[in-house]
Amino acid sequence: MRSRWKQWSEQGIPIPVLGLVAGLLLVVATVGVMSYRNWELSGRNDALENTLADYRHREADCTAAIKAGTDFLLAANNFDYRKPDDWTVGMAALTAGPVHDYFATPKVAQDNTELIKAGKLRKTATVSDAACTVRQGDGVRVIARIDESTQNFQTPDPVKTTSAVWVQLSRDSGSWKAVDSGRGDQALRADLSATQPPVVPTTAPAPPR
Numbered sequence: 525m526r527s528r529w530k531q532w533s534e535q536g537i538p539i540p541v542l543g544l545v546a547g548l549l550l551v552v553a554t555v556g557v558m559s560y561r562n563w564e565l566s567g568r569n570d571a572l573e574n575t576l577a578d579y580r581h582r583e584a585d586c587t588a589a590i591k592a593g594t595d596f597l598l599a600a601n602n603f604d605y606r607k608p609d610d611w612t613v614g615m616a617a618l619t620a621g622p623v624h625d626y627f628a629t630p631k632v633a634q635d636n637t638e639l640i641k642a643g644k645l646r647k648t649a650t651v652s653d654a655a656c657t658v659r660q661g662d663g664v665r666v667i668a669r670i671d672e673s674t675q676n677f678q679t680p681d682p683v684k685t686t687s688a689v690w691v692q693l694s695r696d697s698g699s700w701k702a703v704d705s706g707r708g709d710q711a712l713r714a715d716l717s718a719t720q721p722p723v724v725p726t727t728a729p730a731p732p733r
Contacts, residue, residue: 585664586656592618592700593666593691594651600705601649601670608640609633620694620701644677652686663694663703 599614616627626632639645654668667690673682692704 582659585659589656589664589693589700590654590666592693593668593702594654596691596693596702596705597651597654597668597670597689598649601647601672603640604646605640605644608637611640612636618702620696621703623703624701645674646676646682647672647674649673657690663692664700666691666693 596618599611599618603611612627612633616624616633619627627636649670649672652669652671654666657665657667659665667688670687670689672685672687674685675682687707689707690705691702693700694703695701
């Protein structure tokens with residue numbers, strides 16, 4: 525029985541050509557597999573780079589939001605009856621949305637000034653710790669611990685407390701601004717329906733958070 529190689533040779537098909545074709549097919553198959561692997565690895569690398577970029581973006585947002593949240597908490601929890609107008613101005617500058625509209629209202633500013641002056645309210649506070657928690661869309665929530673010292677005309681000796689608070693922030697014209705804040709379940713926006721600033725208890729003399 526004649527071999528297939530001999531049959532091909534008798535039919536005029538050179539054996540070296542067949543070997544070359546076989547070699548080329550092997551090379552093409554190898555290159556194809558390597559190209560697919562390179563494409564697959566390239567896709568994974570791109571996905572990883574995109575993931576890293578997303579985490580860096582989130583980290584930068586978190587850092588900026590903590591800074592804005594800290595600035596807001598310091599403005600909200602530091603005031604002096606000897607400079608009563610500064611408090612409402614600072615609150616309006618660091619907020620957005622309904623909260624900003626509330627503090628930017630002249631009547632509200634006047635009422636807050638009178639309240640702070642009448643009660644001889646003084647409060648100092650420092651933010652001892654802060655971190656990002658929940659992120660929803662373009663919003664970031666920052667929680668913090670603040671050390672407070674408050675006094676009024678009935679409590680001349682400062683009352684010192686430590687409180688856990690939160691601030692909800694959102695982008696406004698490229699900057700992070702507070703849109704809500706509170707202690708526990710209490711929210712600042714819940715107080716905005718009042719036409720007058722909330723009455724401040726003598727044991728904890730403070731305007732809205």
